[in-house]
Amino acid sequence: MTIEIKMPALSPTMEEGTLAKWLVKEGDTVSSGDILAEIETDKATMEFEAVDEGTVAKILIPEGTDEVKVGTVIAVLAGEGEDASAAAEAPAKPEPKAVQEEAPAPESGEPTKMETGARNLVASVEKAEIRDPEVPEGTEMVRMTVREALRDAMAEEMRTDDRVFVMGEEVAEYQGAYKVTQGLLEEFGDRRVIDTPITEYGFAGVGTGAAMGGLRPIVEFMTFNFAMQAIDHIINSAAKTNYMSGGQMRIPIVFRGPNGAAARVAAQHSQNFAAWYAHVPGLVVIAPYSAADAKGLMKAAIRSEDPVVFLENELMYGQSFDVPKLDDYVLPIGKARIAREGKDVTFVSYSIGVGVALDAAGKLAEEGIEAEVVDLRTLRPLDRETVLKSLAKTNRIVCVEEGWPTCSISAEIAAIAMEEGFDDLDAPVLRVTNVDVPLPYAANLEKLALVKVEDVVAAAKKVCYR
Amino acid sequence: MAKAASSKRSSPEKDATASPPPTPNRPRPPEPKRHKADKAEMLEYYRQMLLIRRFEERAGQLYGLGLIGGFCHLYIGQEAVAVGLQSAMDFSKDSVITGYRDHGHMLAYGIDPKVIMAELTGREAGISKGKGGSMHMFSVEHKFYGGHGIVGAQVPLGAGLAFKHKYAGDGGVCLAYFGDGAANQGQVYEAFNMASLWALPIIFVIENNQYAMGTSVNRASAEDQLYKRGESFRIPGLQVDGMDVLEVRGAATTALEWVRSGKGPILLELKTYRYRGHSMSDPAKYRSREEVQAVRDKSDPIEALKRELEKAGVSEDELKSIDKDIRAIVAESADFAEQSPEPDPSELYTDVLVESY
Numbered sequence: 107m108t109i110e111i112k113m114p115a116l117s118p119t120m121e122e123g124t125l126a127k128w129l130v131k132e133g134d135t136v137s138s139g140d141i142l143a144e145i146e147t148d149k150a151t152m153e154f155e156a157v158d159e160g161t162v163a164k165i166l167i168p169e170g171t172d173e174v175k176v177g178t179v180i181a182v183l184a185g186e187g188e189d190a191s192a193a194a195e196a197p198a199k200p201e202p203k204a205v206q207e208e209a210p211a212p213e214s215g216e217p218t219k220m221e222t223g224a225r226n227l228v229a230s231v232e233k234a235e236i237r238d239p240e241v242p243e244g245t246e247m248v249r250m251t252v253r254e255a256l257r258d259a260m261a262e263e264m265r266t267d268d269r270v271f272v273m274g275e276e277v278a279e280y281q282g283a284y285k286v287t288q289g290l291l292e293e294f295g296d297r298r299v300i301d302t303p304i305t306e307y308g309f310a311g312v313g314t315g316a317a318m319g320g321l322r323p324i325v326e327f328m329t330f331n332f333a334m335q336a337i338d339h340i341i342n343s344a345a346k347t348n349y350m351s352g353g354q355m356r357i358p359i360v361f362r363g364p365n366g367a368a369a370r371v372a373a374q375h376s377q378n379f380a381a382w383y384a385h386v387p388g389l390v391v392i393a394p395y396s397a398a399d400a401k402g403l404m405k406a407a408i409r410s411e412d413p414v415v416f417l418e419n420e421l422m423y424g425q426s427f428d429v430p431k432l433d434d435y436v437l438p439i440g441k442a443r444i445a446r447e448g449k450d451v452t453f454v455s456y457s458i459g460v461g462v463a464l465d466a467a468g469k470l471a472e473e474g475i476e477a478e479v480v481d482l483r484t485l486r487p488l489d490r491e492t493v494l495k496s497l498a499k500t501n502r503i504v505c506v507e508e509g510w511p512t513c514s515i516s517a518e519i520a521a522i523a524m525e526e527g528f529d530d531l532d533a534p535v536l537r538v539t540n541v542d543v544p545l546p547y548a549a550n551l552e553k554l555a556l557v558k559v560e561d562v563v564a565a566a567k568k569v570c571y572r
Numbered sequence: 573m574a575k576a577a578s579s580k581r582s583s584p585e586k587d588a589t590a591s592p593p594p595t596p597n598r599p600r601p602p603e604p605k606r607h608k609a610d611k612a613e614m615l616e617y618y619r620q621m622l623l624i625r626r627f628e629e630r631a632g633q634l635y636g637l638g639l640i641g642g643f644c645h646l647y648i649g650q651e652a653v654a655v656g657l658q659s660a661m662d663f664s665k666d667s668v669i670t671g672y673r674d675h676g677h678m679l680a681y682g683i684d685p686k687v688i689m690a691e692l693t694g695r696e697a698g699i700s701k702g703k704g705g706s707m708h709m710f711s712v713e714h715k716f717y718g719g720h721g722i723v724g725a726q727v728p729l730g731a732g733l734a735f736k737h738k739y740a741g742d743g744g745v746c747l748a749y750f751g752d753g754a755a756n757q758g759q760v761y762e763a764f765n766m767a768s769l770w771a772l773p774i775i776f777v778i779e780n781n782q783y784a785m786g787t788s789v790n791r792a793s794a795e796d797q798l799y800k801r802g803e804s805f806r807i808p809g810l811q812v813d814g815m816d817v818l819e820v821r822g823a824a825t826t827a828l829e830w831v832r833s834g835k836g837p838i839l840l841e842l843k844t845y846r847y848r849g850h851s852m853s854d855p856a857k858y859r860s861r862e863e864v865q866a867v868r869d870k871s872d873p874i875e876a877l878k879r880e881l882e883k884a885g886v887s888e889d890e891l892k893s894i895d896k897d898i899r900a901i902v903a904e905s906a907d908f909a910e911q912s913p914e915p916d917p918s919e920l921y922t923d924v925l926v927e928s929y
């Protein structure tokens with residue numbers, strides 16, 4: 107039996123990769139577990155192992171080839187008792203293009219491009235456009251990912267302040283589970299970039315104690331799902347101490363890490379904790395969308411005298427944005443930003459939801475509805491003024507949130523609009539959020555569960571009575 | 573601060589069975605003996621381990637084809653642990669709980685590969701109706717209680733299952749697996765204390781596969797001889813060669829005798845090794861290819877048992893036919909998992925709460 111070896115997807119987001127190196131050659135026999143090749147994905151270089159046994163009959167994609175689409179046949183294996191040279195002739199020429207096109211119902215064995223909710227969110231972000239009115243005209247911009255922006259912000263602050271250090275699981279030698287701390291160990295050494303055991307409650311407490319003692323810790327949670335193990339220290343130790351000590355004891359700490367849904371990781375690993383933390387007096391809560399905001403606000407968070415919960419988003423890490431090339435780009439905490447101007451309806455959102463809101467605004471513009479998009483950026487303290495000003499202009503609010511609706515940031519916005527902007531409202535405030543269920547694993551259900559652009563568009567039309 | 577890698581770490585094949593020094597004035601279980609299995613029994617272990625290996629390889633392949641998403645942690649290399657331990661359990665009354673690296677434990681408990689694979693692909697026929705995925709699988713019917721994604725959480729949960737066994741007097745024992753990384757979570761020690769204080773019928777099993785993601789044991793553990801971790805709670809610990817299914821089975825017998833006789837919990841540290849990356853997206857740059865290859869060459873649990881079977885007179889043909897059967901079972905489960913339909917959209921709203929209010 108001839109076995110086609112296909113370019114594998116080695117991460118849920120990988121669509122193509124580089125075939126960096128072949129570790130077998132034609133004529134070699136391989137068995138399950140042998141490493142066939144090294145493949146560079148969007149995140150790392152991975153080894154690709156054989157599953158079947160046989161002889162390498164033909165290598166179809168030479169090493170060093172870039173942009174090999176997932177699913178492309180890269181080699182052919184002759185099964186046991188089969189003539190390798192015959193097998194090499196047998197298969198049809200590989201057609202890398204075939205997978206690129208939206209395949210009709212894929213046959214078994216064909217790569218299935220998974221339609222997931224997470225993928226749709228990312229697609230919105232990729233489509234979305236933002237402008238940054240705060241940067242002086244003529245400022246030079248550099249394109250960088252959110253991941254790089256966060257790393258640069260930490261590195262810059264560490265260079266100027268020896269009290270700043272980073273601790274967390276896999277932050278040092280592994281370069282971060284999501285590579286946000288890449289290169290920090292090399293530059294700052296293991297005094298300041300510290301791998302912890304898997305013990306969130308413990309190291310969140312150690313970090314908080316170090317802040318009490320005068321240091322400025324950045325505590326990374328591999329994801330905020332695991333910070334639930336540590337929430338006692340975040341809230342009871344970090345958030346309340348300044349108050350309880352009558353202002354004597356400060357906790358200048360940053361708790362950071364990815365928050366919200368990632369792709370297909372199911373209920374325990376896909377939660378948005380924004381509303382949980384934003385509920386607590388004594389904390390500052392930041393959830394940026396763009397790379398520029400991630401950088402400017404991370405620097406501000408590290409410099410703040412208060413405990414900051416800094417909510418990143420895994421799906422955003424690889425997204426690129428323009429970031430001002432300034433020596434010291436720091437943004438004010440507690441200030442929302444207009445990510446798109448409009449006059450008919452206001453979308454209020456934060457983090458990845460901003461991409462969804464912007465995408466919806468683009469679609470609505472085609473139908474003559476001009477949506478204004480407010481990116482909250484800081485969730486506590488919340489910039490009520492910017493929200494209310496936008497409401498006064500458009501008279502309508504639709505909240506967009508990748509998270510559950512009940513007791514959410516959206517619920518807070520609705521309350522603010524009602525309490526302080528009632529006279530400006532021409533329609534009820536609507537919330538477009540995830541469905542109120544734990545996040546399911548199945549691709550189709552995940553898609554149904556996450557916030558959707560179409561629903562934002564529909565809500566906007568509803569409040570505009572269109 | 574961060575401890576530099578030292579030479580303290582030992583390779584899994586060496587000193588895996590070093591016996592712990594007895595603590596004076598405390599009863600201790602006897603040294604486990606390597607299990608004496610007859611040919612039929614060995615063939616059964618071989619079959620089960622091979623099923624896990626081939627199943628996991630296939631799961632890895634389906635991940636590469638985009639049919640499995642999210643996090644997928646493979647059990648390749650560790651097969652002897654689940655098979656050796658669970659073969660000693662009484663399926664009718666004992667319970668099992670583990671973390672997210674759970675496919676092997678389910679297969680070793682005789683759960684249908686088809687519904688496991690269908691869960692991995694997120695289909696309606698999956699054991700959690702496609703809603704849990706690789707990390708979150710359960711079978712109450714088999715007293716398999718998960719499948720938990722939060723590192724360490726399964727340890728107190730396991731103590732709770734043991735609490736139930738004692739409370740109900742059902743004679744059952746809980747087998748609670750966790751990793752060397754999980755062994756540093758505080759809740760593990762809270763559970764140790766209560767389990768010992770209340771003499772709960774539980775076997776704590778540390779599957780020490782040497783790495784927690786990218787962190788080797790000795791970079792994360794001040795005491796890296798993990799079998800000693802129960803000592804201050806008066807939980808005796810045994811270190812076991814987790815690459816030898818008969819050693820594992822022998823230790824299981826000793827542990828079960830101890831726990832079933834009402835002496836309270838026991839701790840087993842199984843020295844094992846994971847061949848693949850932590851999950852499918854781990855490039856595994858924290859160890860050398862040679863290190864992995866050396867374990868594969870010298871200590872592979874399946875190869876070792878195969879040699880033993882050959883010595884016992886099992887023919888190559890017989891082994892080949894087992895291999896063929898297993899491949900067929902795995903192929904069937906993969907086909908099933910690919911062809912089963914996705915869950916009905918209405919499933920999004922079911923199972924959130926049990927009752928209606």
Ligand SMILES: Cc1ncc(C[n+]2csc(CCOP(=O)(O)OP(=O)(O)O)c2C)c(N)n1
Nearest residue numbers: 332673721722723751752753754783784785
């Ligand atoms: C509380 C918590 N922290 C972090 C993680 C992320 N995480 C998942 S697996 C893992 C490594 C665990 O290693 P170990 O306990 O040795 O088990 P193994 O994966 O080797 O089986 C980490 C850090 C998590 N799931 N839960």
